[in-house]
Amino acid sequence: MAARLRLVGRVDLGEAAARRRVDLFKVLSVYNFSFWFDGAVARVVLELEPPAVAVVSVKGEAALYAQEGSDPAELEGRLAAALGLAEDASGFLQVASGDPLLAPFAREWGGWRVRSSSLWWALLVAVCQQNASFRQGWSMLARLVRSYGRRAELEGAGEVLLPPTHRDVLGDPSRLAASGLGYRARTVVGVAEALSSGRVPPEEELARVGAEEAEALLRSVRGVGSYTARLALALSLRRYELPPIDRWVRAIASRAYGVGEGEVELEWRRRWGRWSALAVLALTVALDAAPLRKALERLEAGRLLPEPGEVSPAQLWRYY
DNA sequence: TGCCAGGCGGGGT
DNA sequence: ACCCCGCATGGC
Numbered sequence: 001m002a003a004r005l006r007l008v009g010r011v012d013l014g015e016a017a018a019r020r021r022v023d024l025f026k027v028l029s030v031y032n033f034s035f036w037f038d039g040a041v042a043r044v045v046l047e048l049e050p051p052a053v054a055v056v057s058v059k060g061e062a063a064l065y066a067q068e069g070s071d072p073a074e075l076e077g078r079l080a081a082a083l084g085l086a087e088d089a090s091g092f093l094q095v096a097s098g099d100p101l102l103a104p105f106a107r108e109w110g111g112w113r114v115r116s117s118s119l120w121w122a123l124l125v126a127v128c129q130q131n132a133s134f135r136q137g138w139s140m141l142a143r144l145v146r147s148y149g150r151r152a153e154l155e156g157a158g159e160v161l162l163p164p165t166h167r168d169v170l171g172d173p174s175r176l177a178a179s180g181l182g183y184r185a186r187t188v189v190g191v192a193e194a195l196s197s198g199r200v201p202p203e204e205e206l207a208r209v210g211a212e213e214a215e216a217l218l219r220s221v222r223g224v225g226s227y228t229a230r231l232a233l234a235l236s237l238r239r240y241e242l243p244p245i246d247r248w249v250r251a252i253a254s255r256a257y258g259v260g261e262g263e264v265e266l267e268w269r270r271r272w273g274r275w276s277a278l279a280v281l282a283l284t285v286a287l288d289a290a291p292l293r294k295a296l297e298r299l300e301a302g303r304l305l306p307e308p309g310e311v312s313p314a315q316l317w318r319y320y
Numbered sequence: 321t322g323c324c325a326g327g328c329g330g331g332g333t
Numbered sequence: 334a335c336c337c338c339g340c341a342t343g344g345c
Contacts, residue, residue, distance in 0.1 A: 129326055130325095130328070131324095132326075137326080177341085180341085181341080181342080182342040184342090187328085222329080223328065225328050225329080226327090227328090228328085248326040289326075321345105324343105329339100333337100
């Protein structure tokens with residue numbers, strides 16, 4: 001019973017991307033799965049209920065699929081926003097180019113932008129990163145999507161896997177544990193309930209309040225702490241004021257910036273300001289989200305750019 | 321085989 | 334304001 005979506009519009013984003021110096025390969029490949037990106041073409045989920053999906057090539061040719069009667073201009077705007085085409089990252093790159101952790105990244109990866117998602121998906125991503133290695137977290141997520149197996153059929157363009165909705169999860173929460181989420185499954189159920197009941201407001205409303213208040217609203221869900229809330233705000237609303245500092249960033253920044261671990265958050269915010277969370281995400285890409293010991297070795301050796309041949313944010317789509 | 325991981329909340333001091 | 338523990342699982 002896959003939803004059938006019609007082709008409702010086509011658009012070429014190549015010129016807009018070039019003008020903004022956005023590298024669509026980097027945008028589409030980073031933190032993506034094989035079922036959504038194949039190295040040339042990505043499926044970008046714009047909406048879940050009812051579904052809307054964009055099929056985008058790394059050159060910027062995009063086709064928009066949705067229910068009949070959907071507004072193509074509106075979908076085009078959402079796609080451009082999801083790809084970060086409207087984001088002026090020059091302030092971030094300016095700081096990064098003089099930073100001991102991200103200077104090489106600024107030089108080679110200036111065209112990367114966060115590919116933003118719904119709040120619900122961002123929270124799933126963030127919860128799966130809790131107290132788990134990068135690899136375990138993303139493996140959980142891939143299994144979760146496949147386990148619920150929600151799909152849409154795109155007119156003339158095959159089927160696409162969709163993430164489960166929060167209603168899907170509440171209807172059959174057992175698939176969470178079956179996907180290896182462990183105790184995180186309870187947190188995901190709490191998130192689903194909070195979104196369903198409106199106790200956690202939708203994106204538009206969260207976007208209107210201050211960063212601290214947005215964080216507090218998300219933290220009202222049991223199991224969602226500061227790290228998870230901040231990561232979700234960055235991944236969904238592109239709100240970067242508050243850095244999701246975990247023990248990995250804490251240890252790396254402590255070393256690179258020469259401050260005690262207890263001072264890392266303050267120092268990070270002093271250096272990165274409104275780009276704080278973006279800098280954290282960039283660091284995970286730059287160091288391939290390597291486990292802490294290896295990441296510290298990479299830092300010592302000055303190997304501060306993604307390296308081929310391992311499961312990493314930049315290469316995830318080749319493996320999962 | 322254990323041990324630990326990009327967190328969190330609840331308990332202690 | 335700290336410190337410490339348990340927690341489900343997967344990965345090595």
